[in-house]
Amino acid sequence: MLSPIAVAVREEVARHKMVLEQIAQRDITDDRVLKAMQKIPRHFFVPDDMKKMAHDDNPLPIGHEQTISQPYMVAAMTTLLTRLIPDGSKVLEIGSGSGYQTAILVDMGYEVHSIELLPELLEQSKKVLQGLDLMPASMTCGDGHLGLLERGPFGGIIAAACAKKLPKAWKQQLAEQGVIVAPMSTINGQHLFRWLKNQGKLSRKKVMGVRFVPLVRV
Numbered sequence: 047m048l049s050p051i052a053v054a055v056r057e058e059v060a061r062h063k064m065v066l067e068q069i070a071q072r073d074i075t076d077d078r079v080l081k082a083m084q085k086i087p088r089h090f091f092v093p094d095d096m097k098k099m100a101h102d103d104n105p106l107p108i109g110h111e112q113t114i115s116q117p118y119m120v121a122a123m124t125t126l127l128t129r130l131i132p133d134g135s136k137v138l139e140i141g142s143g144s145g146y147q148t149a150i151l152v153d154m155g156y157e158v159h160s161i162e163l164l165p166e167l168l169e170q171s172k173k174v175l176q177g178l179d180l181m182p183a184s185m186t187c188g189d190g191h192l193g194l195l196e197r198g199p200f201g202g203i204i205a206a207a208c209a210k211k212l213p214k215a216w217k218q219q220l221a222e223q224g225v226i227v228a229p230m231s232t233i234n235g236q237h238l239f240r241w242l243k244n245q246g247k248l249s250r251k252k253v254m255g256v257r258f259v260p261l262v263r264v
């Protein structure tokens with residue numbers, strides 16, 4: 047069996063390869079995103095029987111029919127969100143899942159408020175985030191469709207589950223010049239979109255075809 051230090055070194059090397067080959071050598075050039083993804087130990091957010099695959103170029107099951115997003119998707123969504131909002135902005139995350147995306151945003155200095163529907167996943171991700179000293183400003187168990195009125199308005203909203211329509215609460219709780227990054231169902235399947243609020247109006251840009259778990263209606 048490897049010592050804890052040897053494991054940490056092995057995982058750091060695996061992360062380096064992940065960041066280089068899957069992220070930097072594609073189209074992500076934002077140093078802050080690359081740095082955070084090099085630093086945050088992704089294997090902490092993956093169940094024990096999946097640890098060997100923690101840095102693979104795909105999503106992985108985390109239980110309860112949910113997944114931790116593919117590393118590239120986390121990098122792409124984080125870049126889209128953070129490029130246009132001021133440092134330290136309030137960010138609402140919908141669907142904390144494993145807590146990996148939460149950790150990246152907290153490490154980058156954002157005031158993160160995260161909502162997760164499933165209490166089991168929320169408990170698990172809280173433990174990991176606490177252990178790494180990366181707890182966000184708030185973690186709430188609830189339906190992300192409703193946003194988090196008492197903590198808004200948000201400079202950014204990021205969702206890792208696919209809604210059929212942009213929830214009204216997200217539009218209302220987004221600050222002026224705020225950005226939403228989320229997958230949405232269209233007649234041609236799921237696409238990742240980026241919305242920008244300007245003078246109260248949202249404009250939308252289609253980014254790429256994606257596959258996310260559904261944003262569950264409760």
Ligand code: SAH
Nearest residue numbers: 114115141143144163189190206207261262
């Ligand atoms: N970024 C996370 C993604 C997890 S998958 C990660 O990489 O680990 C999407 C998450 O959205 C799941 O945990 C799922 O339980 C959650 N979810 C689905 N519907 C939801 C809803 N209505 N409100 C809040 N969270 C929801």
